[in-house]
Amino acid sequence: MSVNASNTLDSFSGVESDDSIGKDKTELELEKLVFGDEIGFHEGLKPHGQRAAPTSEPGEQDREEEGLEEIDDADLFFIDSGSLTTNVTDLVLIQNSSKDETQSDEDNAAAWVDSDDERIVVSLASNPRLRKLRISEAEDLINGKEYTKRLRRQFERLYPVPEWAHPSAARKQGQKKRRRTSNSSETSDASASEDEMSLETKNLSTQPLAKLLQNTAALIRPTATHPTSRKKLRPEVIDVHRTKDVGTSQASAITSLHFHPTNPLLLSSGPSSTLTLHHISPHPPNPNPTLTTLHLRSTPLTTSLFYPPTGNKIFFSGRRRYFHIWDLSSGKVEKVSRIMGHTDTQRSMERFKLSPCGRWIGLVGSSRKGGGIINILDANTCQWVAEARVEGNGGVADFDWWGDGDGMTVLGKGGEAIEWSGRENRVIARWIDEGAVGTTVVALGGHGTGPKPLGGDRWIAVGSSSGIVNIYDRRPWTSPEKIPPRPQPVRAFDQLTTPLSHLHFSPDGQVLCMASRWKRDALRLVHLPSCTVYRNWPTSATPLGRITSVAWGAEGGLLAVGNEQGKIRLWEIRG
Numbered sequence: 225m226s227v228n229a230s231n232t233l234d235s236f237s238g239v240e241s242d243d244s245i246g247k248d249k250t251e252l253e254l255e256k257l258v259f260g261d262e263i264g265f266h267e268g269l270k271p272h273g274q275r276a277a278p279t280s281e282p283g284e285q286d287r288e289e290e291g292l293e294e295i296d297d298a299d300l301f302f303i304d305s306g307s308l309t310t311n312v313t314d315l316v317l318i319q320n321s322s323k324d325e326t327q328s329d330e331d332n333a334a335a336w337v338d339s340d341d342e343r344i345v346v347s348l349a350s351n352p353r354l355r356k357l358r359i360s361e362a363e364d365l366i367n368g369k370e371y372t373k374r375l376r377r378q379f380e381r382l383y384p385v386p387e388w389a390h391p392s393a394a395r396k397q398g399q400k401k402r403r404r405t406s407n408s409s410e411t412s413d414a415s416a417s418e419d420e421m422s423l424e425t426k427n428l429s430t431q432p433l434a435k436l437l438q439n440t441a442a443l444i445r446p447t448a449t450h451p452t453s454r455k456k457l458r459p460e461v462i463d464v465h466r467t468k469d470v471g472t473s474q475a476s477a478i479t480s481l482h483f484h485p486t487n488p489l490l491l492s493s494g495p496s497s498t499l500t501l502h503h504i505s506p507h508p509p510n511p512n513p514t515l516t517t518l519h520l521r522s523t524p525l526t527t528s529l530f531y532p533p534t535g536n537k538i539f540f541s542g543r544r545r546y547f548h549i550w551d552l553s554s555g556k557v558e559k560v561s562r563i564m565g566h567t568d569t570q571r572s573m574e575r576f577k578l579s580p581c582g583r584w585i586g587l588v589g590s591s592r593k594g595g596g597i598i599n600i601l602d603a604n605t606c607q608w609v610a611e612a613r614v615e616g617n618g619g620v621a622d623f624d625w626w627g628d629g630d631g632m633t634v635l636g637k638g639g640e641a642i643e644w645s646g647r648e649n650r651v652i653a654r655w656i657d658e659g660a661v662g663t664t665v666v667a668l669g670g671h672g673t674g675p676k677p678l679g680g681d682r683w684i685a686v687g688s689s690s691g692i693v694n695i696y697d698r699r700p701w702t703s704p705e706k707i708p709p710r711p712q713p714v715r716a717f718d719q720l721t722t723p724l725s726h727l728h729f730s731p732d733g734q735v736l737c738m739a740s741r742w743k744r745d746a747l748r749l750v751h752l753p754s755c756t757v758y759r760n761w762p763t764s765a766t767p768l769g770r771i772t773s774v775a776w777g778a779e780g781g782l783l784a785v786g787n788e789q790g791k792i793r794l795w796e797i798r799g
Contacts, residue, residue, distance in 0.1 A: 344368030455799065457734050459751040462758045463798040468511035470502045470784065470792035478786025480528045481775035485535045490784060492792060495524035499540055518550065526574040532582045539578060547573045560606045569597050578603065581629030591619030598623055598634055612644035621663050626679020627671030635666040635686060643678060643704060653704040658713055662689030669729025674698045683752060685736055687724025693717040693738050695755060715755040719748045730780035739771045747771055767793065
């Protein structure tokens, strides 16, 4: 019995073992299936192509083929289509779609491919959310690989690939950056600062604007709402019509508004560090659209003005030791970071005004004990030229340039005003505002009808913290010597009860706009020369809000008002 077991083991596994003695054939077969044998182990270590083909006992193949001679060939073979079937149309569509994306797959080869994707079958018709992925209505089943491709194609259709993600666009952007670096090596320090303008703003905002101003005829010609000659307005009642708001609501309050001297453009800015240019065109289908924006990181803007009289530049600044100049014709933005020799008196450049002639920049300097200073720079070279100083406590409240740009009126917080002449580079007259209770703002208007030694302006308005506005007629001041130390105002307006923050004369000198940001809807219009307040506008339903900026159009026919909600309202003055 032991001999037979040994022979069986030799014939089955080829290895003789003492442990196999006493085991029958069934046990040995089960042991080989579960644990394997030495020959099978060594065969498993070999590559697949070098493994020995399984052997069969003699006569086994003959027995398998026995009885198949009479069977047709068609019955010997069949096509295994699996448990699911796919339409011929679906297979053709899948094949064509695969051919279309072969090139893109080769260019963007995946780092890892799951072989199970080709064996997965997805039904598009049975799921309502997947029906949009079908190429034809009759299509239903696709494999996992094709399903992935169509999902990617649907995503790119909804969210297109940005320009910077394309290799060609990235190369062009890199070339522009290298050229810009080589051409502006002198300003490398300024470009590295945290407040410098971002690369996207330089490429996308500045240069297209220059082309727009040069090539778009709609921006060169004046708008139809501005008549070439203004007729005289009647007192007490004014004809005002509201137009579409300018642009959309911005992210912060509108602290500065300024119209272009010749073109229908409006400039706005605020604490959101964004400078915005709007095209004033109140006609449908897209009234008063936004042209472009310029964003400076970490620079909340306080003042932004067009450069007079051409408007080819924009000066803008915030509560920083520097300001910027944007050249609209070339798209270049220049940073002016210091005033040599006067850094102690000019710690912030947030408050400035440009002279109407375009020659000078007036910057409100830091307050000193016993007074304040206005630093005057050359607008072309940005070099310091002179200074105007006002005496009294609290420093400078506000100032305004004469109409011809040859001088300015500076108002101290204590109520003292000085007349500074740029021709003589000195203070030529001093006078005190009546009341002199916390003066806040001053404005000049009516250019061309006043005394020439004082710039040709007829009217001067002074606002105070009590809400009182005094308006003076400068025509009797034919010379500096004839300015009385305490002149009497023509009229004192008490319609507002909170501190005055805005006084603006219309370009033709017929209307004075006075407003306060400390109370909702605190705005009034005054007719000149009658010095009467218009009683019909604004009304209780006029959507003004808390007013943070006011600007008149170049011809005086438009009035723009910005508020704390970031909205710019626009009204047309018709008569």
